[in-house]
Amino acid sequence: MSASSLPQHCPTPVELDDLELLLSGALAPLTGFNEPGSAVTLALPEALKDLDAVELVDPEGLPLAIASQGAVTPLSHPQFGPFRNLYLTPAQVRQQYAGRTFVPVTDALTVGQLEELADLGPLVLLALAGTGTPTLSPVGLIRATIAAAGLLPDAAVVVVPLAAHGDAVADHDLGVQVVGNYAQGDPVTGLTSVSDDDPLADYPEEIADIVDFDRPGPGQQGLVLFFTGLSGSGKSTLARALMDKVLEQGERTVTSLDGDVVRRNLSAGLTFSKADRETNIRRIGWVAAEIARHGGVAIVSPIAPFDETRQQVREMVEQAGGEFFLVHVATPLEECERRDRKGLYAKARRGEIPEFTGISSPYEEPTDAAVRVDTTGRSIEDALDDVLVALAKTGHLDLRETDREPLKVLFVCTANICRSAFMEVTARHLAGDRTDIEFSSAGTHGFKDHALDGEMAAVLAPAVEHDDFASRPVTRDLIDDADLVLTAESTHRTYLLEEHPQAFRKVFTLGQFAEVAGGSDLHGRDLIESLGRQRGAARPEHDIADPYRRGPQASAEAGQRITALLETVIPALTGETR
Incomplete structure (x- = not known):
């Protein structure tokens, strides 16, 4: 309008x-x-x-x-639109349907609601369709209402383009006024709400097909993957890597709205002024929304520094029935400048490029991003994993490599009933339901099939499960199979390296590994490989003293220290910030 x-x-x-x-x-x-x-x-x-x-x-x-x-x-009435013949004025309704019972309809009718209406005589199903229709699109609501009318003895459908305005009270009062102007004294019947667990809450097959088509599940819904971040943040690289994943899977159609291609074909003639840059983003958003409308996947990666414009694109996509998935590539400005091979940041600081985002023009960080990724010091694969995990949780795309081996971490102490056992069960708890990392433990002189020491078990947080723990001695196979071996003391590390010298790049004390990992920008296998090249010595202050048979205080101190170290190590390995 x-x-x-x-x-x-x-x-x-x-x-x-x-x-x-x-x-x-x-x-x-x-x-x-x-x-x-x-x-x-x-x-x-x-x-x-x-x-x-x-x-x-x-x-x-x-x-x-x-x-x-x-x-x-x-001056004139709108002449076009789906089901335009059903948009009648109150005067037309009085001429055709006076004396009927009027039923306001705002959603698809269930089996129970249809049974409720079956004996009410001639009906007018008044479909209150318009922008903001609660569950279905306006066209979907009309189609579902027409299908419902076909299942009733005598029902006509009239459409009223009543838009929602975001105010429940005002919308209700407006709806009452509108329905009253159509009914003009004829009976008005509201539909009874049906609980979700009631078998009468199901839709008849004719209506269910319409609802499924209008509101497809996440796996079939159109999707716009919108990467935003500073120039040089890595957003375009991640976007291209994600597109490769979608194409490799081969289950969804995907379109990349690359910045240079869009500039050449969609936004030719626009400058790089703030107004023109925002116009360019809105054009990208409109095209992406149309792709989503037809069930496709659109991947875009503009800088998009302003929240207002990002919200406008989100609204376009959601009005088209798609899902807007915002990825904030939150690489710091200093790192983006360090990567700048074109010298754009340097030119901007010299005043040669006006309105340059991050220097002379602001970047408004999103507060509504589905996932936040910092690419500093990370491989493309590692950073992309953050996006893939978040996407899998929504159900829209699951592009994770199910055949990729999880990262395997082995904890080692002496008997495998106190320190390394505590490390194993605590690490599992801290990692949650992740499937990309596994934890186990063993002892240099380990007992076989013993439970976790009682005093150490008493130190565990209440939610940490340990009933299925069983101790075991360390073996060459366990060492070879592990990606990382973390010991309680430097003596354990020395013992393992003497017995298994082939593992010298992946064996550290827990304290030694945590000290270096906590300050590194690398994660996962990249982190282990980097630390393996350094091969620094394990110092005595890294050791965790053996609490066995030394009383509750010694166990508590050991448990607290292990937990603190793991709270550094687990995020470093998984790439998740805590």
């Missing part, structure tokens, strides 16, 4: 559905725009607010009405 001083047009936020209500008389009487008690508010741009009259037009510029001093003068 647009408003204008005649003849120049200027967009405003007035919904077409609202104007249709005005033109049909469904809301009459009105007191006027922007006045207390008015049913519809017309928010004019600053440049138009003092004009005596504005022209309201449809998205194609067809004049529909003139608003002047609170009065609305119709």
Whole structure:
């Protein structure tokens, strides 16, 4: 919908559905725009607010009405749209359906609701469709209502384009007024809510098919993967890597809206001014939303520094029935500058590039990102894993490599009933339900099939499970199979390296590993490989003293220290921030 001083047009936020209500008389009487008690508010741009009259037009510029001093003068009615023949005025409804029972419909009807209506006589199912329809799209609601009418003895369908306005009380009052203007004294029956566990809450097959088509599950829903971040943050690299994953899986159609390609084909002629850059992003958003509308996947990676524009794209995508998945590539400015091979940041600091994001123009960090990724010191594969895990949780895409071996960590102490046993069960608890990392333990002189020492078990947090723990001695196979071996003391490390010299790049004391890992930007196998090349000596202060048979205090101190070290080591290995 647009408003204008005649003849120049200027967009405003007035919904077409609202104007249709005005033109049909469904809301009459009105007191006027922007006045207390008015049913519809017309928010004019600053440049138009003092004009005596504005022209309201449809998205194609067809004049529909003139608003002047609170009065609305119709010029024409909307001529097109799905099921346009069902959009009747109150006067037309009175001519065709006077004396019937009116039923406001805002969602697909269930088996129970249809049974409730079956004996009420001739009905008018008043489909209150419009922007903000609670569950179904407006067209989906109309289709489901038509299907419901076909399952009732005598029911007609009338559509009222009643948009939601984000205010439950106002929407209810507006709905009551609209329905009253159509019924004009005829009976009005509301539908009874049906609980989800009631078998009558199911949809009949004819309606269920419409609901499934209108609201596909996450695996079939259109998806826009929107990467935002500073220049040089790695967002384009991650976006390309993600697109490769989607193509390799071969289950979804995918389109990359690359910045240079968009500039050349969609936004030719735009400059790099703030206004033109935001226009470019909105164009990308519109195309991405259309891809999502048809069930496709769109991957985009503009800088998109301003929250308002990102929210506009989100709204476009969601109105198209798609899912907007925002990835904030949160690599710090200092790292982005360090990577800058084109010298753009240096030019911006010299004033040669105006309005450069991060230097002379702000970047508004998202607060609504689905996932936040810092690529500093990380491989592409490692950083992309953060996105893949988050995507898998939504159910839209599961691109994780199920055949990739999890990272295997082996903890070692002497008998494998105190320190290394405590490390194993605590590490499992801290890692949660992750499947990409596994923990086990053994002892240099380990007992076989003993439980965790009672005093150490008493130190565990209540939620940490340990009933299935069983001790064991360390073997060459265990060492060879592990990606990382962490010992309680330097003596254990020395023992293992003497017995298994082939493992010298992956054996550390827990304290030694935590000290270095806590300050590293690397994660997972990249971290282990990097530390393996350093091969620093394990110092006595890294050791965790053996608490065996030394009383509850010694066990408590050992447990607290192990837990603190693991709270550094686990995030370093998994790449998750705590």
